[in-house]
Amino acid sequence: MRRLFEFTSAAIYTIAAISLVLMAVSIVGYSLYTTCNILFFQQKTVDFIFTILQSVSSVIISIAIIDVAKYMVEEEILRDKELRKPKEARETITKIMVIISIAVSMEGLVYIFKAGTKDVALLIYPSILILCSVLVIIGLGIYQRLSSVIEEKDQKRHLTISPD
Template identity: 50%
Template sequence: MQKLFTYLLNSIHLFAALILIVMSLLIMGWAVYEVIASIPLKGEFIPRMLQSVGAIVISAAIIDVAQYMIEEEVFMNKELRDPREARRTLTKIIVIITIAVSIEGLVYIFKAGTENMALLIYPAWLLFVSAVLIVSLGVYQKLSATIEQEEKSKIKV
């Protein structure tokens, strides 16, 4: 019964990951279409290009999540996770999110700069949040690497 349940859960994770990949590819295709469609429109190309870059970065993050689901939940034994690998995966996802937030901030800066300067508060906060994410990631990396080194030194002794 346990094997059947494990097979069922692995199948569900695989199905969810494949759906995420298909949806990401659709987002990427739509982003490229939007850029091509905006070429003849004066003043729309750069904002659409930046929005499309943001959409593609988000799509890459979604694909990374799907890859993680397939590797960790379908193929690997869930009991034998390496903390270093978990740190790398988390780092990759946070970096992609930070890039997406930064790009979104840039898109809104261009929009606010052409429409209303009072709207610059929101993109400024987005850029601030992306900076906080980068600093937080650095602190996390430092703390987790220090803990890993301490654990390795305890094992050697």
């Protein structure tokens, strides 16, 4: 029964990971299409810079999606879950949160450019997005510090218990 559950779980994670990768590739393809379209077939106006920034943002989001799919495959399909170490979890969380922060700040940059060309009063929302990105990085720094202190204590505890 346990093997059936593990197989079913792995199959579901595999389907989800493949779906995420396909969606991310679709986003990148569409970004390339819109970028090429504006580069070669349309006038270079204010829309040009907005489209390029939006495409960059979309590609960054796609990378985040692919990273989540990779994490699912590595952690939920290929790896024995009991072998996970706190350092590995911290590194994975750090990587994902940095990508999320970059994506949020890119969205803020795109919206700042768009709002700045229309009405200065519209800059509040993009500014909040960039502030949120900064807060994510600050929170990540605090998390890194606290978790590394805990890892050091755990490592010292294992050294004192170990018979070596």
